[in-house]
Amino acid sequence: MAFSIGGLCSTALRRSLACGAGACAPASQALVFRRSLSGADLSSRRPLTAEELGKYRTDGFVILRDVYNQEEIDLLRETVLADQMLKENVMDMVDSSGKTSRLTLWRHDGDDTYGMFSRGRRMVDFAKAATGSNDDSVYHFHTKVMLKEPHIGGRWEWHQDFGYWYEVGCLQPERMLSVMVAIDKATVQNGCLDVLKGSNRLGRIHHGNTGNQVGADPWAVDKATKLMETVPCEMDAGDVLMLHCNTLHKSNANTSDHWRRCMIVAFNTKDNEPRPDTIAPLYFQMKPVADSAIMELGMVGRASGTVEDFLQRDDNVNAFKLEDTELEYKDAK
Template identity: 40%
Template sequence: MLSYKQVMDYERDGYVIVEGVFTQDEVDRMIDAVENGDRVSRTKHIGQADTSGKNSNLAIWHELGDDIWSAASIAPRVVHPVRMLLREDAAFFHGKVMLKEARTGGAWEWHQDYGYWYNQGFIFPTMISAFVALDEATIENGCLQVLRGSHLLGRIDHGKVGSQVGVEPTRLAQIESMFERVHCQLKPGSVLFFHSNLLHASAANESDRHRRSFIMCYSAVSNPQITKNRTVWRPSCPVGAEGAILA
């Protein structure tokens, strides 16, 4: 459970870091699932190149199953903080493994997650990501960077930045001068919970150490999604207070 201070920090800053959510043994099992598991190998693809031409690999899925990734996504130690920060019950949206490998892993340009998710039909930005460090995340290997408090700007228009989608550079330059940039350095097993409108990015991995991460994304159960035929539906994988799937 989060403390009152942690919840207030999230409201002010758009993110909060919780250390030791997963044990080293659990992290080791996730890394084994990255390297040898079916889910990551089956859904893995090369991400869009950054402005230097480097890529980061990505595996993404939208369904829960019988594996370590799904178990983590409905674990009470993750679901409780998500529900507290959303201030209501949560629905699993998707999971993904980011593979920013040593020397070759590319950067991710400045963006908001809701900058993408808005165009997937979600009406409200009552959405959140839980970012799990599988390797130690440092400045040297391209840890996540955030602009503290930038979630309060609301949704910003996104366009092409290189071959990625991100915030238009001229507007970003003006915004960056208004907010503190924070490098979110994380130990393995720590979790960064962050708002869907928080501006974030990461540099390329120029180090000799991998920077792999597992990200679980959730939407408030009350947040409808509009499909192409304008039918409104709610996310189909709500998770309860004890981590059980309610659907």
């Protein structure tokens, strides 16, 4: 049995020490190690229940508790903290009040720690169930790591993910979703996600610009929030939120002394590809790995990716900027 030091099992600790202080393993090490994972048990450690899938489809979201254990989440957090590629490719997203949240987004999954989560059987099976697809159809659309710093992390305005994805040519919202992994405890005080329960059934709402963000039409939001319940998604580290791409959601500024960090993996399907002339990735077949791969691989950062694979702020603004649709939110803080 592996022992634990500072939340990292002995396997992960040996790999992180071999990388050197503040650095992650190079891609070559990850690729060599991946070969040893072939033939591993690919059954999920945490299958989705019929009741959970029903809540996702009816409410537009579902929170799954204790999907990842403490060792796995500690490893993910330490990888984020040590990964220089994330720091070099971060985007500052300014809200309408001038506060800033930070995110790093990349398009293709890799042979790194993040990829062991996004390609792990737990997460892939969640995506398959939500989209009604199979291993040959579902694919990784993007991964992003989001950071809300204490007292600095800003607000995200009400929006639908499909408000963005429709603009790049994806037409089927039932074939897309986001899966959020809580790296830290998410509370109302540190700006947890708020969702509008059942708003996935409203269809796509018009979106426009607000600060560096694209948000949903405030008239429609005002009407929807009077009809439906706003639910704060408070989560413990290791919990997972499955979010339908038409569900309206937002988050408030972090007014606490605590970080809120999360990793969000978006999935799409082969029959719902974006237009080929956009920044969004076309279909490529995923290669699921065993749930055990996370701790077996250990700390490996995005050195296995390329700079071109990261979304840059100017590309993001140009891709989703909607002319003559500047929005104002009455409740912006």
